Amino acid sequence: MQxxxxxxxxxxxxxxxLIRELGDECGRVLxxxxxxxxxxxxxxxxxxxxxxxxxxxxxxxxxxxxxLQASLADELERLSD
Numbered sequence: 001m002q003x004x005x006x007x008x009x010x011x012x013x014x015x016x017x018l019i020r021e022l023g024d025e026c027g028r029v030l031x032x033x034x035x036x037x038x039x040x041x042x043x044x045x046x047x048x049x050x051x052x053x054x055x056x057x058x059x060x061x062x063x064x065x066x067x068l069q070a071s072l073a074d075e076l077e078r079l080s081d
Contacts, residue, residue, distance in 0.1 A: 011078055015071040022063055029056050 010016040032053045036046070 010075060012071060012075055015068075015075055018063070018068055018071065022060070022068075025056060025060050025063065029053065029060065032056060 008016045008019060010019060032049055035041075035049050036053075041049075
């Protein structure tokens with residue numbers, strides 16, 4: 001699930017890319033959760049979904065690092081009061 005290529009109300013281009021990537025990965029996690037809700041999943045299917053969910057959550061954890069948080073804080077500071 002990718003965010004549409006509409007512009008974000010973000011001044012920093014790098015932050016915009018990071019936010020789009022974050023949205024894509026969050027969409028992937030939601031897809032996997034929905035797959036786990038399907039009836040009659042076989043153990044092999046569950047294992048594959050859970051493995052992908054593990055990778056996605058690790059990626060999210062890595063993605064939401066100090067650099068992203070600092071970029072978000074910088075963007076907030078640019079806003080007028």
